[in-house]
Amino acid sequence: MSKLRVAILFGGPSSEHEISCASASGVLGAIDRSKYDVIPVGITKAGNWTLAADDAAKWALRKGNLAVVEDEGNSVAFATDGSRELILTDATGSRSLGFVDVAFPVLHGPYGEDGQVQRELEAVGVAYVGNGVLASERGMDKELSKDAFLAAGISATPHVVLTEDSWMRDPESALEKIRGLGPMPIFVKPARAGSSKGVSKVKNLDQLGDALEVAFAEDNKIVIERGLSVREIEFAVLESRDGSRPRVSLPGEIVVKTREFYDFDAKYQDEDSVDLVVPAVIEPSLLAELQKAAADAFVALGCEGLARADFFVTADGFFVNELNTMPGFTQLSMYPALWKSSGLSYPDLIDELIALAIQRSKRLP
Numbered sequence: 001m002s003k004l005r006v007a008i009l010f011g012g013p014s015s016e017h018e019i020s021c022a023s024a025s026g027v028l029g030a031i032d033r034s035k036y037d038v039i040p041v042g043i044t045k046a047g048n049w050t051l052a053a054d055d056a057a058k059w060a061l062r063k064g065n066l067a068v069v070e071d072e073g074n075s076v077a078f079a080t081d082g083s084r085e086l087i088l089t090d091a092t093g094s095r096s097l098g099f100v101d102v103a104f105p106v107l108h109g110p111y112g113e114d115g116q117v118q119r120e121l122e123a124v125g126v127a128y129v130g131n132g133v134l135a136s137e138r139g140m141d142k143e144l145s146k147d148a149f150l151a152a153g154i155s156a157t158p159h160v161v162l163t164e165d166s167w168m169r170d171p172e173s174a175l176e177k178i179r180g181l182g183p184m185p186i187f188v189k190p191a192r193a194g195s196s197k198g199v200s201k202v203k204n205l206d207q208l209g210d211a212l213e214v215a216f217a218e219d220n221k222i223v224i225e226r227g228l229s230v231r232e233i234e235f236a237v238l239e240s241r242d243g244s245r246p247r248v249s250l251p252g253e254i255v256v257k258t259r260e261f262y263d264f265d266a267k268y269q270d271e272d273s274v275d276l277v278v279p280a281v282i283e284p285s286l287l288a289e290l291q292k293a294a295a296d297a298f299v300a301l302g303c304e305g306l307a308r309a310d311f312f313v314t315a316d317g318f319f320v321n322e323l324n325t326m327p328g329f330t331q332l333s334m335y336p337a338l339w340k341s342s343g344l345s346y347p348d349l350i351d352e353l354i355a356l357a358i359q360r361s362k363r364l365p
């Protein structure tokens with residue numbers, strides 16, 4: 001059987017560029033080379049698609065050394081005639097890199113995880129791993145996703161939404177809305193970012209100005225939430241192959257030991273400050289409720305392929321915090337770790353995701 005040709009897209013213009021490189025390192029290292037020919041496509045911070053090194057070690061995350069896709073003096077693009085041919089152009093001219101069966105956008109944050117790259121891939125007729133345009137857009141936007149969860153009867157964290165315009169125009173009404181959330185602390189976050197970029201915990205109103213500044217630096221729309229005392233429980237969700245309910249993994253828990261919350265450094269720079277517990281210990285009836293809510297949330301956003309469903313469990317209930325439509329994929333990341341503990345190895349997980357992408361492309365007109 002001939003091998004499938006998979007273009008792995010990573011990097012990209014979002015502030016999660018380096019994390020995407022690390023995720024791609026995981027995929028490049030785990031994908032079964034006996035089944036797939038791999039074409040690594042790095043996307044620079046400026047948005048240029050370039051043929052990148054097929055080298056898992058080069059893109060791996062190391063303390064104090066975050067890999068970045070550099071402009072290699074070439075650009076790659078899909079042919080616009082629907083042929084799925086990938087074409088490389090450099091100083092010497094253009095040549096074909098062959099035809100691609102599936103693209104795997106291992107991209108986090110705006111552009112790669114919010115529907116934009118998905119829209120581009122649809123325009124050139126290339127099947128791709130993971131969520132479609134709409135679910136990606138909703139999943140990226142904390143306002144839209146909370147609306148979708150609440151409409152489906154899944155409890156979401158109490159919150160208010162603020163645009164930069166409305167804050168500048170009428171700070172008094174904004175403050176009134178914020179006070180309505182109840183006593184401090186509150187969490188201030190950009191509506192469309194990730195990896196905790198721009199997220200602050202605000203313990204008193206004196207800290208609000210700084211928090212708004214860092215959040216508005218990421219996005220002109222922000223979400224402010226009641227700060228809860230929580231266990232952070234996550235599930236890996238995978239679309240089913242037969243159209244039935246999505247598959248949900250065992251639970252994982254993020255235990256933050258020495259930091260205020262699960263911030264960027266805790267995620268990527270100061271791993272000793274957190275424990276990723278897989279599987280997490282949860283009382284069986286609560287676990288069943290959470291797993292059901294994870295599948296419901298996946299359906300509510302209209303997800304396809306995969307998502308990681310993140311919950312806040314409090315003393316008297318739980319809230320869905322967010323769905324990540326392209327979760328971290330490094331060798332140490334929660335998503336592949338959850339599947340591994342649930343009996344699906346990292347290479348088998350990649351097989352599943354690629355099979356789901358091809359299955360979906362065959363359903364399309």
Ligand SMILES: Nc1ncnc2c1ncn2[C@@H]1O[C@H](COP(=O)(O)OP(=O)(O)O)[C@@H](O)[C@H]1O
Nearest residue numbers: 157187193194195196197225226227228261262
């Ligand atoms: N309402 C909240 N109550 C308590 N902790 C929170 C709350 N919102 C966010 N956090 C903390 O901040 C982290 C990042 O917030 P999150 O909404 O998940 O942003 P991101 O999309 O960047 O991951 C969470 O993992 C959690 O540790």
Ligand SMILES: [Mg+2]
Nearest residue numbers: 195196310322
């Ligand atoms: Mg999060």
